[in-house]
Amino acid sequence: MRLLAPLGTLAGVAAAFAYVAAVDPNEPGHYPVCPLLRFTGLYCPGCGGLRSAHAFVHGELGTAFGANALAVLGYGLFAVVMAVWLIRAVRAVPMRVAISPAWWWGIGAVLALFTVVRNLPFGSALAP
Secondary structure (H helix, E strand, C coil): CCCHHHHHHHHHHHHHHHHHHHCCCCCCCCCCCCHHHHHHCCCCCCCCHHHHHHHHHCCCHHHHHHHCHHHHHHHHHHHHHHHHHHHHHHCCCCCCCCCCHHHHHHHHHHHHHHHHHHCCHHHHHHCC
């Protein structure tokens, strides 16, 4: 019973990645367009995330980083958190994640900086 939550989460994420692997986001008409990009022409921190996931699943790490480098770092972070969660669940140690407000502000600052840089000419390498 204690493995239900981490395995369920892992199954849900695996299903989402399997869908994105099967339905190519590089072909128009399969996924909605980012509203921020559509109305302002600016890339949000998530723009290119589906193309990044598609490339990542197909083993094209360079393409995945080119589509959204921050998303690829997020995949790695997710893998570490899932491994810790599964190990703790097997050992019957509860998983508690307490993130201080300073960390949330830091995460927000990284997302804001990533967004600004990828929309400037010198940061065009970060644009999808």
